Amino acid sequence: MSKSFKPVKKADQPRVTGVRQVVVTRASGQRIDNYLVRELRGVPKARIYRMLRTGEVRLNGSRVRASDRVTDGDILRIPPVVVAGATDTPAASVPISDDITRLLTSRILFEDDDLLVIDKPAGIAVHGGSGIAWGAVEALRRARPDTDLELGHRLDRDTSGCLLLAKHRSALLALHRALREREVRKRYVLLVAGRWPRRVTTVQLPLEKFLLKSGERRVRVSQDGKPARTDFAVEAVTDRATWLDARLHTGRTHQIRVHAAVSGHAVLGDTKYAPPAAAALAAELGIRRLCLHARELVFDHQGKRLRLEAPVPEDFLLAWQSLGGEGGSTQPGG
Template sequence: MTVQHVDIQDPEDVGQRIDNFLLRTLKGVPRQYVYRILRRGEVRVNGGRIKASYRMKLHDTVRIPPTRSRQDLPVEYSADIEETLKASVIFEDADFLVLNKPAGIAVHGGSSIRSGVVEILRDVYANPRLELVHRLDRDTSGCLALAKKRSALQVAQAAFRERRVKKIYELYVHGHWPQSNRVVQLKLERYETAWGERRVRVSAAGAQARTDFEVLERAGDRATRLQATLHTGRTHQIRVHTSASGHGIMGDDKYAAAQPEHQQPENTCNGVGRMENIPRLCLHARKLTIPLGADALRVVAPVEASMAQFWASCVADDVPAQGPEKPRGGNQR
């Protein structure tokens, strides 16, 4: 790759910090590398050295040294994945695109995954400015918002930082979740296992985390369908909070399987609740509300068919469900 000279002509770029501009422009390049070339003066604006905090002006010329990253490789995906993601769009306007993300698809590429949702959709929609507003775990389905331009991204991310966003999940857990267990406030910290895997655990040294739970339905004493409302957005928060409460999420082979042996059900849902028979992680981001000034982005994503069918099999031999959920609305802004 040769030296690039980028003329700042788009009003969306004016006022943006140079480090953030480079991180967006050089997708796939490590953050450490971006800050190293800034410190060394290899990045120049109008021929002069600048700091990482420099904010770009209209008609600036940015010199970017030769770099190579995943972004230089072609985005690879199948026609089936393209159609699946297109069919998953539940809301779109000039600023945002929202998917009912299928379980099993990563939201972005990484060391072992070249392309995720955002890389594929940038290619499909021919929009390199498309950015994730937030993230979902690979195995979690449901509402995933992307911004089509920087101004929209800034407003949405500000709402997340200020904790004004409302996120509601639906999940199925092992056992009889106590009706009284409505609020879980356990501090969470990230750590690395002996084999190098990043995980999260309850720790007094961790960050504050709160999840509110509501029982929606029961399959006897074998399983419970819950609604979870996040007040903080820690990594794997719901998964760790449920596991620490003694009722791990069905299909969670990372945290539910780590529960004490006496808490692990031998035979839930007439056998189909055993770990090897659960079709997926039973966690779904059902509702997302993002305040946008005087307006708001409100979306509801129906639970994926395989997850809903699995729950139906759990309650098939039981009495009618207790406390049915109220009818759900549509998507709007």
């Protein structure tokens, strides 16, 4: 009896691309590593970072670092890569449900001709890439097709709260300048395991990114890292956890999460940095979200001082109540 074999769909077959010259569009100010992750779907992150380290990727004919940023009109040389499960479907044609678009537009905190600020739900990435077909910015571009929406900053996928976007290039450049000059005040609220010592009000430890063998990006404290400072304030305490207010002086990847974890009080629901005891506490109480919320942005815009606040989500409050904290109108940090 002859054996039958299930045919492999063409879309599931790895594809080797040739050398490509790409003109950067709609990406001004984005880090080149993030740009490549978005553009090279199906290519492992480890391969992307190796291409950058070895000089295989060239920007306008020159070598680049992962932290360098692209500008619209730049010419990017991308070497041959093997794309797993490759398809020829562009990101713009990936279906985004009307429900998602309506959800995000219903959470707009501020909008004018220059800026758009939303209260991003936990679980939605800010942009597509690394196996994620789309993110908040792609969905919002469909809702605002007459704009050139770009992210002003980043939030982790599992972090909820204030997300700032620019509608055109000049607004984006102004945002980046304000962020570099630390003119944008960011305030977060978080729940951490254990009783945070009130004497610890500032954590100032340098942070560096590194890759796991799987290619997943992580962050650790290192003297070779970039300076990072987070101010913490205790808002409320129970026998098992602390509600903290955090203010960023720098904007490093996973900064609050790492600074909290190395201080011995990991953010509850953090699957990357929480030690076993904190993970067990979250599992015991059924806490399924990262208990980190970008609550407030304060900055000057068009001659006015803007203070934008995203309400603390219901599931965050329920997590606090499960830890023995008070809820409702008496929530901390109000």
